[in-house]
Amino acid sequence: MPHIGHTYTTVAADVLARFYKQLGYDSRLLTGTDEHGAKIVEAAKKNGRAPKEYADEISEKFKQSWKLFNIEYSRFIRTTDEDHIKIAQYFLQKLYDKGAIDLKPRLYKGLYCIGHEKFMSPEELVDGICPDHKTKPVEHSEENYYFKLSSFTKELEEIITSDKLKIQPSSKKNEILGKLRQGLEDISVSRASLEWGIPLPFDKTHTAYVWIEALINYYTYGSQEKVWPADLHLVGKDILWFHTIIWPAMLLSIGERLPKEVFAHGFFTINGQKMSKTIGNVISPKQLVDKYGVDGARYVLLAAFPFGEDGDFSWDLFDRLYNSDLANGLGNLAARLAKLAETSEFKITNAENPKEIYRKAQKSAIEELKFHDALNNIWLTDIGSLDKHINQEQPWSIKDKKRLQEVLRYEIEELRSIALKIYPFMPQTAEKILKQFSGEIKSSPPLFPRIG
Numbered sequence: 236m237p238h239i240g241h242t243y244t245t246v247a248a249d250v251l252a253r254f255y256k257q258l259g260y261d262s263r264l265l266t267g268t269d270e271h272g273a274k275i276v277e278a279a280k281k282n283g284r285a286p287k288e289y290a291d292e293i294s295e296k297f298k299q300s301w302k303l304f305n306i307e308y309s310r311f312i313r314t315t316d317e318d319h320i321k322i323a324q325y326f327l328q329k330l331y332d333k334g335a336i337d338l339k340p341r342l343y344k345g346l347y348c349i350g351h352e353k354f355m356s357p358e359e360l361v362d363g364i365c366p367d368h369k370t371k372p373v374e375h376s377e378e379n380y381y382f383k384l385s386s387f388t389k390e391l392e393e394i395i396t397s398d399k400l401k402i403q404p405s406s407k408k409n410e411i412l413g414k415l416r417q418g419l420e421d422i423s424v425s426r427a428s429l430e431w432g433i434p435l436p437f438d439k440t441h442t443a444y445v446w447i448e449a450l451i452n453y454y455t456y457g458s459q460e461k462v463w464p465a466d467l468h469l470v471g472k473d474i475l476w477f478h479t480i481i482w483p484a485m486l487l488s489i490g491e492r493l494p495k496e497v498f499a500h501g502f503f504t505i506n507g508q509k510m511s512k513t514i515g516n517v518i519s520p521k522q523l524v525d526k527y528g529v530d531g532a533r534y535v536l537l538a539a540f541p542f543g544e545d546g547d548f549s550w551d552l553f554d555r556l557y558n559s560d561l562a563n564g565l566g567n568l569a570a571r572l573a574k575l576a577e578t579s580e581f582k583i584t585n586a587e588n589p590k591e592i593y594r595k596a597q598k599s600a601i602e603e604l605k606f607h608d609a610l611n612n613i614w615l616t617d618i619g620s621l622d623k624h625i626n627q628e629q630p631w632s633i634k635d636k637k638r639l640q641e642v643l644r645y646e647i648e649e650l651r652s653i654a655l656k657i658y659p660f661m662p663q664t665a666e667k668i669l670k671q672f673s674g675e676i677k678s679s680p681p682l683f684p685r686i687g
C-alpha cells in the first residue's frame with residue numbers, strides 16, 4: 236500500500252523530471268512496482284488472492300496515488316509486465332553466458348527472513364529474531380545459483396571512489412565504501428522452491444531472486460527506449476547497497492554502461508516515532524492531499540527538511556509550513572497583486588515567453604537535489620523581495636497613472652517569474668498564476684485557503 240514514504244521519493248523524482256523538461260531536456264521518470272517473491276505470495280494469501288490478482292490491486296493503488304499527486308511519469312513498470320519478463324531473462328542469460336553466474340547451483344543452508352526476502356547472517360539477528368521484521372527467520376536449505384559478486388570488489392571500489400558511479404550524499408558513499416572494503420561474498424540469485432518469479436532461462440526449475448530481477452526493470456525501460464544509462468537512481472537508503480554494489484556489478488558483467496548517480500534520501504519519523512500501523516501514526520497520501528490540496532501536499536513534503544537527511548514529520552509542522560509559506564506567503568502575495576491590478580484596471584500585454592524567463596534563471600539548487608534549498612531561495616529571496624517591494628512602493632497610494640503602471644508591471648513580472656520557478660514543485664499553482672496574471676487581471680478565490 237502506498238504511504239508517504241513512497242510519496243516522498245516519487246514527488247522528489249517528479250520535481251526533478253519536470254525541472255529538466257522545463258529546461259528543454261527529454262527527461263524521463265520511471266516508477267513502478269516489484270511484484271514477485273515470497274513476500275507478495277504471503278501477502279496475497281493473507282488477503283485471499285492469487286499473487287497476480289493481488290499485485291494487480293497493489294499496482295493500481297500506486298497508480299491512483301501518483302495520479303492524485305500529479306506525478307507525470309514516463310512509464311509505470313510492473314515487474315510482471317511481459318516486456319520486463321523477456322528482458323530480465325535476456326539479462327540473466329547473458330550473465331550466465333559471461334560466466335558471472337555459476338554453471339551449477341550450490342547447496343545453501345541458512346536462516347531465511349521472508350520480510351527481507353533473503354538469508355540472514357547470524358550478526359544481522361538480535362536474539363535469533365530479525366530486528367526489522369520482529370519475526371524469527373525460518374531454517375531453510377536449498378540449491379541456489381550464485382552470482383560471483385566477490386570478483387567485483389576492486390573494480391567497484393575504483394568506480395565508486397572516482398565517482399564514475401557517484402553516490403550521494405557523500406556520507407552514504409563513505410558507508411558503502413567502508414562496507415565494500417570488508418570484502419564481498421557471492422550472492423544467491425535464484426530460488427528453487429518459489430514458483431512466483433521469473434524462471435531462469437538456463438534452468439527453468441529455478442526462479443530469479445526477486446531483488447536481482449527487479450533491478451533489471453531500469454534496463455527494461457532504458458534499453459527499449461534507447462535512453463540507457465540512467466542519469467540517476469533515486470532510492471531510500473535501505474536499498475542503497477543493491478543499487479550501488481549489486482546492480483553495477485551485474486551491468487559490468489554484461490559489459491553495459493553504469494548509471495551515473497545513485498542518490499539515497501533519508502528516512503523520516505512521525506512525531507519522533509517510526510511510522511507503523513500498530514502505533515497508528517501512518518499518514519496516507521490521500522490524507523495529505525485532502526488537507527493541503529495537491530500542490531500544498533507536494534510542498535510540505537519537500538519543504539519539511541533537507542532531502543538526503545533523516546527528519547521528522549508531523550501534522551503540526553505541515554500545518555505551519557502550509558499556513559506560513561503558502562496561505563500567508565505565496566497565496567497572499569498573489570491575492571494582493573491581483574486586487575491592485577484589478578482596481579487600477581492594469582493589463583499585462585506582451586508578457587515574456589515563460590520558458591525564456593525560466594532559462595535565464597536556470598541555475599537552481601534542484602540540480603543538486605537540494606529541493607529544500609531551492610524552495611528556501613524562492614521563498615526568502617524572490618517572494619521576500621517582492622513583498623518588500625510592494626510594501627515600499629505602496630502601489631495603492633500612487634496617484635500618477637504612468638508610475639503606477641510601471642510599478643505594477645515590474646511586480647507582476649516578478650510574480651510570473653516566481654510561478655515559473657515553483658512550477659516543478661507546484662505545477663497547478665504555477666499554471667493558475669500565469670493564467671491569472673496575463674491579459675486582464677481579476678481577483679480570484681485564494682490559492683491556498685488558511686487551515687485553522
Ligand SMILES: [Zn+2]
Pocket residue numbers: 348349350351365366367368369
Ligand atoms: Zn527481516
